[in-house]
Structures are given as structure tokens and as C-alpha cells.
Amino acid sequence: MAASTSDDVGKDELPEALSRIVGVLAEVQKKFIIYLSDERFYPFVSLACLLVAILYSWKLLRGRPLPENQRRRQRRQFTSSPQPTATQPSLSISSSRDACSSSGDSGAQDVVDEFSNSAKPTLGQLVRRRLSGGRKVTCQLLGVILEETNPEELQEHATVKPSVLGVISEITKLCDLYLMERVLDDQSEEKILSALSDAGVFASCGLVREKVLFCGTENGRASFVRQLEPDWHIDMNPDVIHQLARFIKYQLHISPEKHQREAANIFSSPSLELFFGASERI
Incomplete structure (x- = not known):
């Protein structure tokens, strides 16, 4: 009964709203009465009245209250939805x-x-960084790879430094490596090759036996280097280093004593493993 009553009330309000709209139109026409004497303004006045009527109707209908049944429906929907607690x-x-x-x-x-x-970089990363993209390396044996420091000692024995094996292995992975030395007799050559083989230089480190070269003079070693045209040469003899400075891109002078740097492409280190950082990782 309440719902039908509210609907009847809504129907009763409709004539009242229409009468209000008519009254508004009359007031607008009165305000524009000055323009009615001229027929040119008839369309504009009519359009203005129509717009005012539409606007007034929209405001009037918007402000009407909802029927009771619609208000109850909204309240039910609102109360049925779960409300989160303040602590959730x-x-x-x-x-x-x-x-x-x-x-x-x-x-x-x-x-x-x-x-x-x-x-902390690996030894391979250190070697790669030091070589600066070099692809071919030549290296003296005495004092660098071997414990012995002169050809006379090689006539008695040859001993490979254990600390250089890791560096040699990493160099052979990246470069074409040649080892060379001046010897006094064939027996010295055999001792060097045997020592390298026993240390695993050929098997574990990957060095090729044919790339171990021998000569009878220091100039012969320098000649080998120039023919091979390496990116790096490693040597203990300062005279050989000086002789090759103009022809080799980089050189490493192995010396227990610190020398003044002769040129920008010549480096100095007490040992091969120290230059490549191998001893720092032990």
C-alpha cells in the first residue's frame, strides 16, 4: 500500500511540474517582449524559451525524492553487503x-x-684483462717458466715453477703460445722438454710440443720473436726487450729488481704469476 501511495503522489506532482514549466515560459516571453515586435527575433526567442524549459525540467526532476520502495531496495542492498571492520x-x-x-x-x-x-675475478678473467685482446704470445723459459736462470744450469737439470702452470693454462686457452730458450747442447733441450711434460704443460695446459723453440744465442731468440710477430713477448733479458721495443706491441720484462719503464708498451714484474695476479688468488 505504501508503494502505490508513493506512486500516486509522483503522478500528482507531474501536472504541477508542467504548470511550473508553462509559467517559466510565460516569464521568459515577458522578459523578451521587447524583441517580439520584430519578427526576425521570433526563432531566437523560441529557442531560448525551449532551452530554459529543458534546463528547468531537468533540475526539477533531479531534485525529486525517490519513491519509498526504491529507497527500501537501496537500504537492503547496502545493509546486505559485508562491511570490513576498522582493524582489517x-x-x-x-x-x-x-x-x-x-x-x-x-x-x-x-x-x-x-x-x-x-x-673477486677468476684467474682466467685476470689473464684476459692483462692480455688486452692479444692472440699470440712468445715467452722465454729461463727465469720465467723454469726455476733455472742460466743455460749452464740446464745442462744439469730443468724444473718447472708450479706457480706458473695456471697462468700457462689460461694463456693457451686464449692465445697461440710459443716458449723459447737459448741452450748449450741437445741434452739441455731434452731436459727442458721432459720437465715440461712431467709438469703437465703439454697434457693439462694444452701447449703443443712443437711450439717449444731452441736457439744458440740471445739474438737468435729475438729473431724468433720478430718472425712470429706476437702481440706479447715475455723475457728476462733487458737487451732483448730493448731490441724488440719497436716491433712488438706489448712486452713484459721479468726481473726481481724494479726497473724504470723504458716505453709505454713495456711492463715490468718480478714474476709471471704476479703480473697476471695468480699469486693473489693462492
Whole structure:
């Protein structure tokens, strides 16, 4: 009964609204009466009246209250929907914040651990960095690869330095490596080849036996280097280093004493492994 009563009330208000619209149109016509004497303004006045009537009708209908049955329906929909408690949002926000904080801390720790592990380069990375893209290397044996420092000692024995094996292995992975030395007799050659084989230079390090060269003079070694045209030459003799300075891109002078740098392409180090950083990783 209440719903039908409200509908009847809405129907009764409609004539009243129409009468108001007619009254508004009359007032507008009175205000524009000055223009009615001229027929040219008839269309404009009529259009203005129509726009005012539409605007007034829209405002009037918008301000009408809803019928009782529609208001009850909206109240039922509103009360039936679950309302979150005041503590639920804060709880969910707090828990999500804790989760983000814990995940962020673990992620940051993973980054720190990964950086710590990668901060110390491998021997292969150190060798590659030092060689600066070089693809061919020539190297003296005495005092660099071998413990012995003069040809006379080679007549008695030949001993490979264990500390250089890792460097040799990494160089052979990246470059074409040639080893060479001045010897006094054939027995010295055999001792050197035997020592290199026993140390695993040919098997483990990957060096080819045919790339171990021998000569009878220091100038002969310098001639070998010039013929091979390497990117790097490693030697203990300062005279050979000086002689090759104009022809070789980079040279490494192995000497226990610190020498003044002769040229920009000549480096100096007490040992092969120190220059490539191998001893720092032991």
C-alpha cells in the first residue's frame, strides 16, 4: 500500500511540474517582449524559451525524492553487503608491509652476496684483462717458466715453477703460445722438454710440443720473436726487450729488481704469476 501511495503522489506532482514549466515560459516571453515586435527575433526567442524549459525540467526532476520502495531496495542492498571492520585494513597493510620488508631484505642480501662472489675475478678473467685482446704470445723459459736462470744450469737439470702452470693454462686457452730458450747442447733441450711434460704443460695446459723453440744465442731468440710477430713477448733479458721495443706491441720484462719503464708498451714484474695476479688468488 505504501508503494502505490508513493506512486500516486509522483503522478500528482507531474501536472504541477508542467504548470511550473508553462509559467517559466510565460516569464521568459515577458522578459523578451521587447524583441517580439520584430519578427526576425521570433526563432531566437523560441529557442531560448525551449532551452530554459529543458534546463528547468531537468533540475526539477533531479531534485525529486525517490519513491519509498526504491529507497527500501537501496537500504537492503547496502545493509546486505559485508562491511570490513576498522582493524582489517590496518592488519592487511601491516602484514603486506612486513612481507615487502622481509622480501626486500632477502633480495638485498642476495645482491650483496652475488656482488661479493663476483667482486673477486677468476684467474682466467685476470689473464684476459692483462692480455688486452692479444692472440699470440712468445715467452722465454729461463727465469720465467723454469726455476733455472742460466743455460749452464740446464745442462744439469730443468724444473718447472708450479706457480706458473695456471697462468700457462689460461694463456693457451686464449692465445697461440710459443716458449723459447737459448741452450748449450741437445741434452739441455731434452731436459727442458721432459720437465715440461712431467709438469703437465703439454697434457693439462694444452701447449703443443712443437711450439717449444731452441736457439744458440740471445739474438737468435729475438729473431724468433720478430718472425712470429706476437702481440706479447715475455723475457728476462733487458737487451732483448730493448731490441724488440719497436716491433712488438706489448712486452713484459721479468726481473726481481724494479726497473724504470723504458716505453709505454713495456711492463715490468718480478714474476709471471704476479703480473697476471695468480699469486693473489693462492
